[in-house]
Amino acid sequence: MAKPKRLLSFLLSCFSWYLISLPSPPYPGEEFTQCLREKLPSELVYEQSSSSFTDVLGSSIKNPRFFTNATVRPLCIVTPTDARHVQAAVLCGRRHGVRLRVRSGGHDYEGLSYRSSRPDEVFGVLDLASLRSVSVNHPESTAWVESGATLGELYYAVAKNNSRVAFPAGECPTVGVGGQFSGGGIGMMMRKYGLSIDNVLDAKVVTANGDLLDRDGMGEDLFWAIRGGGGESFGVVLSWKIQLVQVPPTVTVFSIGKTLDQGAIDIVTRWQVVGPSLPDDLAIRVKVQGQEALFLAVYLGTCRSLVATMGRRFPELGMTSADCRSMTWLESAALSFTTLANIGTPEEVLLNRTGSMSFSFKVKSDYVRRPISKAAWKDIFSWFNMSGSASGYIMLEPHGGFMDSVPADATPYPHRNGVLYIIQYLVFWEGDGGTAPATAWLDDFYGFMGQHVSMNPREAYVNFRDLDIGQNVVVDDVDTFDGGEVWGERYFMSNYRRLTAVKAAVDPTDYFRNEQSIPPLL
Structure with missing residues (x-):
């Protein structure tokens, strides 16, 4: 029996050596990164092993909520400097089964341009920051x-x-x-x-x-x-x-705050009708926070003309020439309209690409097609006294004017004729401790607002992306039409189907994909 045992031991050792000598199976995406190394200059590709990877990834992230150890990060980041680099990256990705996410400014409210919500996804990021001429x-x-x-x-x-x-x-x-x-x-x-x-x-x-x-x-x-x-x-x-x-050589801006004691509820109620019907040279948006409404305006004209218009059309606000600030259009773009304390901000601030990473945030949106009643506004203001609301606010931006003249299907953006204004809900928190109460307040407040905003569908703005309203369903490695319809009709309404038909024509294998990308109509 000694010889058979020795023979078996010898064969097992040979087989083990054979297994050890086989090349290791490639890790997911290895062929993709190798393809990138062959096709692109090495300084344009940052793999996770690179000492600069984290800095490049974080370079344009605006929401630290998606820059933690739990964030699903890309396999690599490609920083193209011309079209050929983008073409090469796409072809490498297609050839080796690795999708690319595309980032321009990093403001995607759900971080989908640089991260995935699916823990097992292998993907790369195309960061276009160097393509900015x-x-x-x-x-x-x-x-x-x-x-x-x-x-x-x-x-x-x-x-x-x-x-x-x-x-x-x-x-x-x-x-x-x-x-x-x-x-x-x-x-x-x-x-x-x-x-x-x-x-x-x-x-x-x-x-x-x-x-x-x-x-x-x-x-x-x-x-x-x-x-x-x-x-x-x-x-x-x-x-x-x-x-x-x-634009004229001089534009006029104002910022007027009204507390509840100063009639904020009556004025906001009135703004809903006046704001969308004012001359189209004038836009007044409203920030509601705490127990105050802040009216922020940009007028493509002079202070004298603005005062006359406001006196005729919106006397409830009590705007006077003392509220006017005149400047060039570019100066107005550089000004933070949440306060006039920043008058004189240098225009060069517009060239600063970095944003604050001090606060995490969550955003939702709604469209309003009929004025909300005064009684309802009393209830809305009361929400800002509740737990979790301290760092929350809503921004109301008027439509009307040119927007009413464009058919809903002229572009994928369908929220045109009949929309009074869009609501953006925002809540911020610092660190991890404020996450639960802040987002719980936002969810509850958003639920309450459902009775006052557009319905069937409850419209939303795709640039205020919100994964809570739905995510794609993947079947056989392709997003499904029905799975996307849940959120797609809220962003695009009847234009959703045409978008899926275009997707099927230009990208039927669904290469360009994220949790709320258009699925192909197959």
């Missing part, structure tokens, strides 16, 4: 702007070329152009000139096949879809050709 055509009053530019950089470049033109987009200067345009782009000039996407003339996009296409090449269906259909669904939009709009 702005090229202005003065005679045509147009510009090409790359997706990695911020709104502040866009505003600054345009105004420094010609101070009498500007572009209608959002108020936060660190928001990336790519994300803003992909979702629509509301802002203080939308009542005069529409959304950002209403002023986009052309674009350059890299598709899931790695093709680089302009408007003529992509066709009108895809061009329609990328202007408001949400980011990370149809391809990587590298740049946008935009129509600039006229």
Whole structure:
């Protein structure tokens, strides 16, 4: 029996050595990262083992809630400097089964441009921060702007070329152009000139096949879809050709606060009707926090004209010439309208790409199509006395004007004619301790507001992304139409189906995907 035992031992040792000598199976994504190393300059690819990976990942994150040890992080970050780098990254990803998420400014409210909510997902990030040039055509009053530019950089470049033109987009200067345009782009000039996407003339996009296409090449269906259909669904939009709009040499702003004792409830109730019907040169938004309503205005005209208009149309606010602050449009873009204490803020602040990482936050949104009653506003103000509300507020932004003249299906953004205003709900907290009471207050308050806002569907704004309203359902590695419909009809209403048809035509295998990306209609 000794010889058979020795023989068996010998065979087992040989087999063990054979197993040890076999090459180790590749870790998920290894072929992808190897492909990137072969196709791209090494300084453009940051793998998790890189000493700079964490710094690059955090470079444009605006919500520290998604920058913790529990955050599902990308396999690597690619920082392209031209279109060929983006094409190579997409082709490597397709070839080796690794999806890419695309980040321009990092403001995605759920962090989906740089993280996943699915713990087992392997993905890479395309960070477009190095693609941020702005090229202005003065005679045509147009510009090409790359997706990695911020709104502040866009505003600054345009105004420094010609101070009498500007572009209608959002108020936060660190928001990336790519994300803003992909979702629509509301802002203080939308009542005069529409959304950002209403002023986009052309674009350059890299598709899931790695093709680089302009408007003529992509066709009108895809061009329609990328202007408001949400980011990370149809391809990587590298740049946008935009129509600039006229602004006067001087604009006027004001900031007027009203407490409950000063009639805040009556004035807000009245604003709901007046705000959307004012001359389209004037936009007044309202911030409600604590027991105060703050009325924040931008008027494309002089103080004298504004005082006259307010006296006729909105005397309840009691605005006078003493409330006026006159400045250039660019100076108004650099000013924080939550207070006039920042008058004189240098325009160069618009070039600062970094935002505060002091507070985590959660956001929700609603659209209002019929005025909320005075009695209901009394109840709304009472919510700001409850536990968890200390760092919460709502921002009301008026529609009307130009917005009423655009059909709901002209772009994917459907919240047009009949919308009085949009509500943005925000709550902030510092560290981990405030998470539960702050978000619980927001959830309860949002639930209460359901009876006062749009219904069937309860509309929401895709750029105020909220995963609570639904996430995609994946079947056979493809998002399903029915799974996306839960949230898709709230963001896009009847435009959702057309968006899924475009997706099926340009990306049927669902390569560009996140938790709320458009699924293909298969």
